Amino acid sequence: MIAQFTTETGLVWINTTLATCAAMLGWLLVERLRDGKGTSLGAASGVVAGLVAITPACGALSPVGSMVLGTVAGGLCALAVGLKYRFGYDDSLDVVGVHLVGGLVGTIGIGFLSTTTGLLYGEGLRQLVVQVMVALYAMAWSGVATLVIGLAIKYTIGWRIDEEDEVEGIDFTEHGESAYDLTGAGGARRTTSVLAGSGVPTRPPGQRSTVEEPSAEEPTEETTEKQGAPA
Amino acid sequence: MCGSESWRNQLLEEHYVDGYYTWMLISSCLVLIMTTPGLALFYGGMSRSKSVLNMMMMSFSALGVVGIVYALWGWSMTYSSVPWAAADAENPGWEAAKLFASPFDQFGLSDTLPANYVFVAFQLTFAVITAALISGAIADRVKFSSWLVFLPLWVTLSYFPLAHQVWGGGFLSNVEGGLSALTFGVTDGLANIAPIDYAGGTVVHINAGVAGLVLALLIGVRRGFGREPMKPHNLTLTMIGAGLLWFGWFGFNAGSIVFTSTKES
Numbered sequence: 389m390i391a392q393f394t395t396e397t398g399l400v401w402i403n404t405t406l407a408t409c410a411a412m413l414g415w416l417l418v419e420r421l422r423d424g425k426g427t428s429l430g431a432a433s434g435v436v437a438g439l440v441a442i443t444p445a446c447g448a449l450s451p452v453g454s455m456v457l458g459t460v461a462g463g464l465c466a467l468a469v470g471l472k473y474r475f476g477y478d479d480s481l482d483v484v485g486v487h488l489v490g491g492l493v494g495t496i497g498i499g500f501l502s503t504t505t506g507l508l509y510g511e512g513l514r515q516l517v518v519q520v521m522v523a524l525y526a527m528a529w530s531g532v533a534t535l536v537i538g539l540a541i542k543y544t545i546g547w548r549i550d551e552e553d554e555v556e557g558i559d560f561t562e563h564g565e566s567a568y569d570l571t572g573a574g575g576a577r578r579t580t581s582v583l584a585g586s587g588v589p590t591r592p593p594g595q596r597s598t599v600e601e602p603s604a605e606e607p608t609e610e611t612t613e614k615q616g617a618p619a
Numbered sequence: 620m621c622g623s624e625s626w627r628n629q630l631l632e633e634h635y636v637d638g639y640y641t642w643m644l645i646s647s648c649l650v651l652i653m654t655t656p657g658l659a660l661f662y663g664g665m666s667r668s669k670s671v672l673n674m675m676m677m678s679f680s681a682l683g684v685v686g687i688v689y690a691l692w693g694w695s696m697t698y699s700s701v702p703w704a705a706a707d708a709e710n711p712g713w714e715a716a717k718l719f720a721s722p723f724d725q726f727g728l729s730d731t732l733p734a735n736y737v738f739v740a741f742q743l744t745f746a747v748i749t750a751a752l753i754s755g756a757i758a759d760r761v762k763f764s765s766w767l768v769f770l771p772l773w774v775t776l777s778y779f780p781l782a783h784q785v786w787g788g789g790f791l792s793n794v795e796g797g798l799s800a801l802t803f804g805v806t807d808g809l810a811n812i813a814p815i816d817y818a819g820g821t822v823v824h825i826n827a828g829v830a831g832l833v834l835a836l837l838i839g840v841r842r843g844f845g846r847e848p849m850k851p852h853n854l855t856l857t858m859i860g861a862g863l864l865w866f867g868w869f870g871f872n873a874g875s876i877v878f879t880s881t882k883e884s
Contacts, residue, residue, distance in 0.1 A: 393639065432857045436861060440820075441820075444816040444824075446872045472835075476840065477836050478841050479831060480841065481662050482755065488824070488825060489828070495825065502815065514811075518798075518799045522821055523820075526829075529780070537773055538834055542838075545762070562763045568668060
């Protein structure tokens with residue numbers, strides 16, 4: 389038992405790190421080839437993509453196998469995050485592109501790269517078939533459960549905030565706060581309530597708050613490149 | 620998972636228990652830091668300056684809601700039918716068709732063996748981050764109250780059953796009558812090909828990813844999506860968050876070790 393603990397935890401640590409390193413580089417490489425620049429957002433997203441992919445596989449792969457898995461995950465996820473623009477679903481911060489795609493790469497990748505049962509190690513197709521079945525089953529379960537709950541909420545209490553509130557900013561309309569007080573008018577001392585005097589209840593509909601949001605809405609050419617938007 | 624409590628009994632008798640339980644407590648803390656503040660910063664930096672607090676609040680509120688729900692019925696729904704985690708190893712709680720275990724057997728951690736508290740802690744943090752991950756797909760446009768209603772429902776219907784099926788001896792594990800056993804047969808009561816999910820590729824990431832996709836389709840796009848740029852407002856926060864996620868992930872992965880044998884020394 390102690391032998392398993394000492395060897396396996398070390399392998400898991402190494403595999404987790406190597407896959408993540410490789411995925412970061414894989415993502416940056418795709419960006420460099422496609423857009424001409426490797427971005428910090430790409431590096432951060434690549435890190436998460438690698439961590440996601442190695443999660444199911446970290447005990448079954450060799451260190452080199454983990455590098456391969458990470459590279460594939462980083463590259464595929466970098467391509468996958470652009471799909472939301474093509475198909476028009478607003479996966480705002482790339483949960484689908486990173487976690488679903490990365491999770492599938494890792495879960496199914498075990499079927500190829502497992503050192504004891506993987507296809508690439510000459511152990512046949514059976515592990516791969518099992519991993520694909522398990523992944524599909526999990527997708528179906530999650531899809532149905534989420535759809536039921538999502539529809540129930542949609543037709544009872546509703547999901548969306550008002551359109552005006554969305555334009556104004558959800559921080560202020562849902563929480564009565566703003567992250568960055570750039571005007572300095574609010575001060576830091578709280579007397580009775582943070583909401584007192586902030587105008588939340590009496591604000592006329594549609595009127596924007598006085599908090600400035602420099603450049604958040606200004607389109608620039610660079611911005612369409614981020615996160616792999618099609619040119 | 621381990622078939623019986625034998626390995627743990629042996630563990631308790633050995634000196635290694637100190638190191639192992641210490642590592643499990645540290646791992647639980649590491650996974651906690653992934654959600655708050657790791658994921659909150661990662662997502663917060665990517666959102667626009669007018670919605671960063673709401674984004675971070677979705678992660679923090681996932682910790683608040685799911686943490687409590689996990690202790691009330693999450694642990695019980697996941698593990699109460701497994702002999703080593705059952706209140707009475709001879710008479711474990713009921714399990715429904717290998718899909719989920721009884722939510723009532725160890726409700727509120729009643730009858731949970733004190734030696735298992737550290738595993739409750741570790742698994743609790745997994746449920747929290749899985750739910751929090753979904754928030755990235757529905758940024759900037761969802762009522763905070765609706766999110767708070769969604770959280771307990773989703774972990775109950777999607778996360779706890781899948782966690783039971785994969786790690787609690789259910790349909791996606793290597794048990795007789797499970798998916799793999801039905802496909803490729805069994806030897807000595809275990810599937811010939813054990814499905815491999817070390818730390819949550821299906822339960823955590825595919826689960827959260829599909830939920831994000833379904834909700835994004837159901838809820839619709841942000842105003843101006845595809846027409847105006849939705850620039851990340853502070854990528855330094857995102858980089859800090861990614862670093863914290865990486866750091867915490869060592870607890871997530873290396874803490875997920877399951878002893879397969881008591882024979883080794």
